[in-house]
Amino acid sequence: MALSTRTASSAPCKAASKARCFSSIRPSVRAATRCHVVANACKPSDAEAGVTIARREALLASIALPLLMQQSAQADAEYNKFFGMASPPTSYGGYGGNANESPKYTFEYPAGWKQEVPSKVEKGTQGIDGRVVNPRSKDQRAFVITLTRAGEDNARFQLTDTESTFASFAGADYDLQDALSDATNTEKSESEKEGIKFFNYKIDSPAYVYLSSIAVKDGKVFALFVRSPSRLYGAAANDLQHIVDTFKLL
Known part of the structure; x- marks a missing residue:
């Protein structure tokens, strides 16, 4: 217990x-x-x-x-598209001419470049229909000339003759004639896009390099010119060639 x-x-x-x-x-x-x-x-x-x-x-x-x-x-959006109307000078007064018209040609240009509206005088006297420029170097540019009468079988412009063809457009770019006269190398080729033949040119000169692509549709000449100071061409060669490669008639 x-x-x-x-x-x-x-x-x-x-x-x-x-x-x-x-x-x-x-x-x-x-x-x-x-x-x-x-x-x-x-x-x-x-x-x-x-x-x-x-x-x-x-x-x-x-x-x-x-x-x-x-x-x-x-990052993929490296280029913008340009659409040209090829309007006559009488109706050109502003960008693209008549907004109700459908575009007649197109090309792609570097996204950093800017569109520059040609004046009615440039359109009427030089045939410049559209233009884009590099804002960092406005001497680097692309422009399209449209002329309403090509002549039968392209005889007037002789698209197979580089010097005669370019002489027809020299009034739109006064450095073009000098580049032709001082050219150190000239290349030309032909290509076809959607059944339309394009005559392509490259002119190297001490001052400028010119790339061009020219075609005829419905009796109208469409000539794309890409120009660059020779000292700047190497760094921009791919972009400049891309403008030419994407040029087509609609």
Whole structure:
């Protein structure tokens, strides 16, 4: 009985001792202990943490992907399209002539270049229908001349004769005649686009390099000229050639 009594009475004593022991701990230590317990209770498991990270990465990807696609599209947009109307001087008064007309020709030019509207005088006396220029060097440009009468079998312009052909357009660009006279190299070739024959030229001279593509449709001559100072040609050769390669009649 005595042993039993001592055993029963020792349990409350131990519990009381623990309570007294805990109460003797400084309040700041008790608070830290409780925070530690709560933090551990709220801490997610490894599996839950993995799901959270995966969701966060998916969210970031959904935001980043459209931005990357937009940047890629902007990087691909290296050229703009030019559409020319080939309007007569009497109706030319502004860009593109009559807005109700359908375009007669097109080409692609570097996205950094700017369209420059020819004046009615340039259209009437020189035949310049459309022009784009490099704002960093306005001496680097592309322009199209349209003339309404080609003559039968292109005889008037003799498109197979480089010098005679270019002489017909020299009034639109006075440096062209000098480039022909001082040429160090002249190349010519022919190509066909949608059943229309194009006569292509390249003239190298000390001052300028000229690229050109000339064709006839419905009795009208369409002549694209791309010019560049010789010192700038090498760095821009691909872009300048792209203008010529994309020139076509509609």
